[in-house]
Amino acid sequence: MRKVQHTNRNRGIKIAASLAIVAMFATACGGGDKGGDQGGGTPVTGGVITYGVEGKTTQFCPPKTQAAISGIMIMQSMYDTLAEPTNDGRAVPYLAKTITPNADSTVWTIGLREGVTFHDGTPVDAAAVAQNINAWTKGLLLQFVFDNIATVTVTDPLTVTVAMKTPWVAFPWYLWTTGRTGIAAPAQLDSPDCDTKLIGSGPFKLKSFDPASGDVAVVKNASYWRKGYPLLDGINWKVQGDSIQRMNGLEGGQFDVIHTSGGKDRKIVDGFGANITAEPAGRREISQVLINLTRPPFNDPNARLALALSQDRDALASIGAGPGTTKAYQVVDSKVLGHIKDPAGYPKGQDIAKAKKLVAEYKAAHGGKFELNLQSTFDPTTQALAAEIKREAGIVGITVNLPTPVDQAQIINQALGGAVDAFAWRNYPGADPDGLFVWFHSGSPVNFGKINDPIIDKALEDGRAELDPAKRKVAYETFVSQMSTQITTLWGWYTDWFIGSKSNITGIVGPNLPDATGKPGKDKPAVVFAGYHQLLGISKTK
Numbered sequence: 237m238r239k240v241q242h243t244n245r246n247r248g249i250k251i252a253a254s255l256a257i258v259a260m261f262a263t264a265c266g267g268g269d270k271g272g273d274q275g276g277g278t279p280v281t282g283g284v285i286t287y288g289v290e291g292k293t294t295q296f297c298p299p300k301t302q303a304a305i306s307g308i309m310i311m312q313s314m315y316d317t318l319a320e321p322t323n324d325g326r327a328v329p330y331l332a333k334t335i336t337p338n339a340d341s342t343v344w345t346i347g348l349r350e351g352v353t354f355h356d357g358t359p360v361d362a363a364a365v366a367q368n369i370n371a372w373t374k375g376l377l378l379q380f381v382f383d384n385i386a387t388v389t390v391t392d393p394l395t396v397t398v399a400m401k402t403p404w405v406a407f408p409w410y411l412w413t414t415g416r417t418g419i420a421a422p423a424q425l426d427s428p429d430c431d432t433k434l435i436g437s438g439p440f441k442l443k444s445f446d447p448a449s450g451d452v453a454v455v456k457n458a459s460y461w462r463k464g465y466p467l468l469d470g471i472n473w474k475v476q477g478d479s480i481q482r483m484n485g486l487e488g489g490q491f492d493v494i495h496t497s498g499g500k501d502r503k504i505v506d507g508f509g510a511n512i513t514a515e516p517a518g519r520r521e522i523s524q525v526l527i528n529l530t531r532p533p534f535n536d537p538n539a540r541l542a543l544a545l546s547q548d549r550d551a552l553a554s555i556g557a558g559p560g561t562t563k564a565y566q567v568v569d570s571k572v573l574g575h576i577k578d579p580a581g582y583p584k585g586q587d588i589a590k591a592k593k594l595v596a597e598y599k600a601a602h603g604g605k606f607e608l609n610l611q612s613t614f615d616p617t618t619q620a621l622a623a624e625i626k627r628e629a630g631i632v633g634i635t636v637n638l639p640t641p642v643d644q645a646q647i648i649n650q651a652l653g654g655a656v657d658a659f660a661w662r663n664y665p666g667a668d669p670d671g672l673f674v675w676f677h678s679g680s681p682v683n684f685g686k687i688n689d690p691i692i693d694k695a696l697e698d699g700r701a702e703l704d705p706a707k708r709k710v711a712y713e714t715f716v717s718q719m720s721t722q723i724t725t726l727w728g729w730y731t732d733w734f735i736g737s738k739s740n741i742t743g744i745v746g747p748n749l750p751d752a753t754g755k756p757g758k759d760k761p762a763v764v765f766a767g768y769h770q771l772l773g774i775s776k777t778k
Contacts, residue, residue, distance in 0.1 A: 297425075499557055
């Protein structure tokens with residue numbers, strides 16, 4: 237779920253926590269830089285770190301939480317997911333020992349590890365996992381995400397069988413969902429205090445949670461199933477919504493680790509010599525202006541093209557993320573299945589003359605009027621972006637109104653009801669493009685652009701069910717092409733996340749993912765995904 241544009245002073249687009257729960261199907265691959273795992277000294281066991289996150293989460297009941305990246309990071313310290321992403325772009329078993337499809341991917345069998353327990357000592361068995369999956373299918377927003385599940389069956393104490401309504405090739409990715417579908421103990425799911433009674437099987441256990449501030453403290457789970465981990469004795473999660481203050485806190489020693497994004501922030505952190513572990517290019521999120529295709533003016537494709545042609549995206553990217561950002565022309569980054577090297581149909585740059593011609597034609601057909609409302613939040617950078625879009629549109633004759641800013645939740649409510657023309661947004665990273673199904677299929681409640689395109693629907697449906705990798709590629713290329721040709725969204729730039737850490741911190745990337753025995757295997761974990769990374773191997777050094 238991830239997101240309405242909401243930036244801090246020096247930062248691009250942030251994501252609305254209230255929708256964060258469905259943008260959850262992607263990973264990063266490749267390496268970091270500047271030694272995210274190369275802090276000086278020898279890693280040691282013990283110690284507590286303070287980790288600065290960007291936003292507050294008020295409840296952590298996994299089936300219904302609306303956590304964005306800050307909440308996701310806190311959750312993964314206490315909850316394991318059945319699958320985890322690898323460095324080379326696959327989803328592999330994690331808390332699960334095996335995740336196996338039948339011949340046509342209509343039935344998936346989840347085999348569990350023996351002897352794993354929740355923090356309350358109860359077993360992570362098939363009954364508990366089935367209870368979690370069934371709870372996802374009833375979640376406020378997750379129910380659409382998991383709508384393709386037909387039945388969940390406990391086959392034996394350590395085996396769960398999940399039958400699908402239609403083939404679902406990418407199902408293992410949904411057992412990770414960017415860390416949101418952590419497996420909770422039955423005692424938490426059954427409790428009226430599910431939001432605050434946090435019981436997972438993860439490397440750390442809850443020590444304290446202050447819903448007012450969003451601060452959470454966790455302590456080492458000495459009985460964690462991955463022997464020898466975690467290395468730390470605890471983590472104090474501190475909320476600091478202002479990215480400047482978060483970076484100042486890292487430099488001044490208030491924080492040991494922070495997450496943030498954008499070229500401006502990275503330049504600042506790099507300037508005071510902190511370690512940087514960067515999100516690699518290829519699977520990044522896209523900063524954009526999301527538009528409603530069912531209401532004027534954007535129900536007219538020429539109106540969408542006119543606004544796109546009016547935009548100086550270098551200027552917009554410089555405001556939102558800093559110079560040197562990579563512009564986007566399609567819905568996926570370069571390493572995602574379906575990416576097209578040079579998609580046709582979406583303008584490659586600003587064309588004032590052509591935009592003016594299209595605006596004149598639109599006005600001639602609509603009573604001399606070409607007008608829209610561009611909603612923003614209270615954040616100064618978001619408002620600066622909106623002002624620049626208004627200025628550029630005015631040059632070609634488009635009237636852009638900037639309504640009174642509102643908070644993220646209100647924009648989301650407007651979008652759900654189809655009552656907004658346009659707003660800034662950041663979303664759509666991914667390893668498997670099936671994760672885009674929830675955002676663009678006409679039947680989805682979070683298809684905010686209200687896209688209703690039979691070519692897009694069929695391509696998404698074909699990509700989900702197709703077993704042949706070559707045919708899946710064709711399906712997603714069709715989807716990507718149609719999204720750009722129809723100018724369903726005004727693409728901006730790819731957003732770069734990074735983790736900043738003090739020089740005495742090592743292990744941001746973490747150990748290799750476990751094999752069937754639970755020991756570190758050959759699969760390397762994904763480095764950074766929109767601020768997400770492993771916590772097991774983090775250590776202070778001597």
